[in-house]
Amino acid sequence: MEIHLSKTVMMNDTLIKELADVAKDAALLQGVLMRIQETPNSSELVTYAPFTLFPTPVPKAVFLQALAVQTHYNTLVDKISQDTDFLEEALSSTIAVDDFTARLFKLHQQILKEGRSQSIVLGLNRSDYMLDQRDDGSSSLKQIEINTFAASFGGLSSRTPDVHRHVLKVAGRLEESQNILDNNPAAGLARAVAKAWELYGSERAVVMFLVEESQRNIFDQRYIESELWKRNIPTKRKRFDDVCKTGSLDQDKRLFVDGQEVAVVYFRNGYMPQNYISEQTWDARLLMERSLAVKCPDISTHLAGTKKVQQVLTRPGVLEKFFPDQPQVVEQIRATFAGLYTLDMGPEGDKTVTMALEEPDRYVLKPQREGGGNNIYGSEICQVLQGVKGSTERMAYILMDKIHPAPVQNYLLRRDAPLQLNNCLSELGVFGTYVRQGKDMVMNECVGHLLRTKSSEHSDGGVAAGVAVLDNPLLI
Ligand code: ADP
Ligand code: MG
Secondary structure, three states: OOOOOOEEEEEEOOHHHHHHHHHHHHHHHHHEEOOOOOOOOOOEEEEOOOOOOEEEEEEEHHHHHHHHHHHHHHHHHHHHHHHHHHHHHHHHHHHHHHHHHHHHHHHHHHHHHHHOOOOOOEEEEEEEEEEEEOOOOOEEEEEEEEEEEOOOOOOHHHHHHHHHHHHHHHOOHHHHHHHHHHOOOHEEEEEEEHHHHHHOOOOEEEEEEEEEOOOOOOOHHHHHHHHHHHHHOEEEEEEEEHHHHHHHEEHHHHHHEEEEEEEEEEEEOOOOHHHHHHHHHHEEEEEEHHOOOOEOOOOOHHHHOOOHHHHHHOOOOOHHOOOOHHHHHHHHHHHOOEEEOEEEEEOOHHHHHHHHHOHHHHEEEEEEOOOOOOOOHHHHHHHEEEEEEOOOOHHHHHEEEEOOOEEEEEEOOOOOOOOOOOEEEEEEEEEEEEEEOEEEEEEEEEEEEEEEEEOOOOOOOOOOOOOEEEEEEEEO
């Protein structure tokens, strides 16, 4: 394993300790905040959101490639969401064995049967990548997944550039500090929400953030709320329970919650089975889906973001179907695909099982879940596959090539964690937004980036899962 020895390693412990204190204060000053674990529903005590002491070098060409492909990914997600037959075929094996996806799919069918009541679609996506290390030392951009539901950290990552700029200056690295890119996904995400709100066309109607029970990461969302209020667009934070108790549709299917009309439902909750604690929660989701409110995402866009769909997209001819006259777009998207393999019943799936059992360390086994901590690695792949390989249960998973980014040394700053040098791996996210009205794409943008870094000891897990921390790319 190659380790990049940087100036970081040369600094002595006292200097690093001082710099870490400077960095934490800078994060607090800039509002890179999280509520503390003990009191997730109160802002009386907050701390900095975990972040790296130093920014991480990222090759410029690969970074630009990720930005350049984003609007095509937006288009792709949107096209998939409108292709009922494709979704049905792609997900047919999954829904036969995965109850949660099956439930979502049922909701989707219910909406189709009734007819979609709203022709305005709002997409806020984040496509995540790792840079796979090639033998010649160069790296290639490989997509880990695309998030069409509750893609987070657009708010906080709008504030981290100034933190790292400050740290580098204090560390005597002025020139490098000037290479930290500006980044403002919060403004970009809000621009798209604002567009959808305007098209909905009622000044009194609010943007409803459908939020989690435990709101530790509230500040990330507050940035977007704040951008909306700057435009005099009212926002409200509501939980599923509020919708259960006070939600209703009028005869035009306008959604009312707590007596207020809702123009846009921005889901920041509802992507995990455990978010649906009762049948009433499902009823609330259905109520919102049926309504005239713009949903971000709507149920079909939610399904377009599943890992099974990601795997099906890598099959020959599928991208061509979505972009029949645009071979360059197909090529640009496909260049970011890692190897993805079906576990459906049949010879192809059998081959995948054999491959995985022979060399489990080359792959990641993924169920249809979001939010970190669900994937399976190494010898555990064998355990799981031995159990399910002969039955349809295996269709709940897909297999993916494991990506190997070059490790970089850094310090991860996290409340109550010791200050130590770690071998780290990073994941680059790119935010994309779009608004469609009927057949017209009225907005399709790439609105910023997110770099998350974790210790290489961990195979899985995001910032919310307590594994990765916020970072910034330093283009090289
Ligand atoms: P989730 O929906 O839970 O975020 P992901 O597919 O993003 O699922 O996987 C979670 C984490 O696991 C990623 O952030 C990354 O750290 C790691 N991971 C996922 N896929 C791969 C892969 N193919 N190679 C290496 N690491 C991976
Ligand atoms: Mg992820």
